[in-house]
Amino acid sequence: MADAPPVEVRGLVKRYGDVYGYLGPNGAGKTTVLRMLLGLIRPTAGEVRLFGRDPMLAGAAALDGVAGFVEAPRFYPYLSGRKNLELLAALDGHEAAGRIDEALDIVELTDRQRHRVGGYSHGMRQRLGVAAALIRDPKLLLLDEPATGLDPAGMRDMHALVARLSLAGTTVLLSSHLLTEVEELCNRVAIVRSGRIVFEGALEDAKRTAGGEWRLRTTDDARAADVCRAQRGVTGVRAEPLELRFQATEDAAAALSVALVEAGLAIRTLVPHTATLEDLFFRLTEDEPEPAPADSVPAVTEAD
Numbered sequence: 001m002a003d004a005p006p007v008e009v010r011g012l013v014k015r016y017g018d019v020y021g022y023l024g025p026n027g028a029g030k031t032t033v034l035r036m037l038l039g040l041i042r043p044t045a046g047e048v049r050l051f052g053r054d055p056m057l058a059g060a061a062a063l064d065g066v067a068g069f070v071e072a073p074r075f076y077p078y079l080s081g082r083k084n085l086e087l088l089a090a091l092d093g094h095e096a097a098g099r100i101d102e103a104l105d106i107v108e109l110t111d112r113q114r115h116r117v118g119g120y121s122h123g124m125r126q127r128l129g130v131a132a133a134l135i136r137d138p139k140l141l142l143l144d145e146p147a148t149g150l151d152p153a154g155m156r157d158m159h160a161l162v163a164r165l166s167l168a169g170t171t172v173l174l175s176s177h178l179l180t181e182v183e184e185l186c187n188r189v190a191i192v193r194s195g196r197i198v199f200e201g202a203l204e205d206a207k208r209t210a211g212g213e214w215r216l217r218t219t220d221d222a223r224a225a226d227v228c229r230a231q232r233g234v235t236g237v238r239a240e241p242l243e244l245r246f247q248a249t250e251d252a253a254a255a256l257s258v259a260l261v262e263a264g265l266a267i268r269t270l271v272p273h274t275a276t277l278e279d280l281f282f283r284l285t286e287d288e289p290e291p292a293p294a295d296s297v298p299a300v301t302e303a304d
Contacts, residue, residue, distance in 0.1 A: 004052030006066075006140040006171050007037060019166045021186030021203070022175040023277075025285055029195040030175040034070050034144050037173075038063065050140065068142030068173075073129025077118030081109055081128050084117060088132050096135040103134040107161060123154030130161060141165065144175045159185060183277045191284055198284045206280050213279070214253050216244040217269040218260060227263050231256045245273065 024030045035041045036048055039055025039062060048055060053062035075084040082100065089096035104110045107127040117125065126146055133141055146162070147155045162185055166172050176182050182189060182203075189206055191199040199206060213236075218224040221244055228237040228244065233252030238245055248256065253270065260267055273279075 004049070006051060007173065008047075008049030008052070019162060019172045019174055019186045021182035021189040022173060022192070023179070023182055023189055023281060024177065024192035026177060028192040028285075030177075030192055031070055031144055032195075033192075034068075034142055034173075034175055037142060038066070038068070038070065040070065065137075065139040066142070067133035067136040067138035067140075068144070069129045069133065070142075070144045073125060073132060075117045075125065075128060075132075078116060080114050081117055081120065081124075081131075082113040084128070085132060085135060089135050092136055094136070096137075099135045099137060100131075103131040106134060106164070107131045108157070121154070123150045123157065126150065126154070126158060127161065130165075134165075139171060141170050141172045142175075143172060145177070146174070147176070147178060147181055155181070179276075179278045179281055189277065191281060193285050199280065203277065206277055213245055213247055213273040213275065215269060215271050215273050216246070216267070217242065218244075219266045219268065223263065224260060224265055227259055227265070228256060231259055243269065 022030055022033075032041070036043050037050065037055070039048075039059070042056060050062050050066050051064075053064075055062040075081075076087075079087075082104070085100045085103070086097065089100060101110075104113050107130050109124065109127055109131060112120070112124065117128065120128065130141075130143070130146070143162070147158045150158060159181065162172055162174065166185075174182065174186060186203055188202050189199070190197050191206075216224060216228070221239065225237055225239060225244055228234050228246050231252070232255075234246050234248045234256055236245070236247040250272075253272075257267060257270055
């Protein structure tokens with residue numbers, strides 16, 4: 001079914017861009033959903049489609065064109081990186097063995113392919129996991145926290161690798177709780193809270209959703225807060241260390257500046273706050289309730 005979307009979850013159909021970010025606090029249900037997508041666990045309710053195929057009905061055949069790993073890839077530590085890939089290729093078939101050299105080159109492990117995996121660093125094992133996925137020649141690549149546990153250099157290399165794969169035409173679904181990673185790599189994002197999607201859309205839309213906030217410093221911030229709360233079009237006034245923050249349009253902020261001066265207050269700073277993905281993430285996930293029980297996490301499949 002060549003025209004089917006990469007992922008379909010109970011009526012929620014998405015045609016992903018280059019890299020799709022799947023965000024949420026620990027325990028929000030990200031890994032559970034990836035396991036359902038790959039047919040590793042059965043949903044309590046709802047349906048999953050990968051290129052139009054249900055992993056619960058079609059089994060391994062539903063994963064044609066799909067690859068990736070959940071949590072961390074596992075290999076035989078006493079075998080070389082190449083030998084591990086050869087074993088996987090033999091199981092997979094479909095000319096996978098002929099793609100080993102290219103996969104090792106893409107993840108930059110050609111020089112270490114003959115070394116035992118037991119001697120690999122964590123970052124090298126993560127990259128070998130990506131190579132194992134690439135020998136399947138996937139159209140959809142699912143990566144669960146691929147940069148977790150990596151040092152700064154390893155994270156940089158993993159980000160560069162994901163970017164190269166997306167530029168080469170592979171759709172990447174990246175599960176992460178690292179906001180900077182998602183903001184750097186992804187075109188679209190979904191934020192999950194307690195097993196339910198609370199935001200889904202383009203990354204720039206996410207930032208606009210989090211926008212409209214202003215930072216204010218005056219000669220008397222306590223009095224300024226009262227003026228802000230009384231001003232039409234100014235909402236969400238709150239005191240932060242050394243400043244006030246509030247939501248307002250540009251026109252409302254301009255009117256506020258006049259009101260502050262008329263109240264005898266001098267404005268030291270009044271600037272719009274550049275919204276980040278972090279702003280939206282914490283707005284949607286702060287005061288997180290206890291994680292949903294494992295058998296209720298699949299409620300994500302019911303989101304629309």
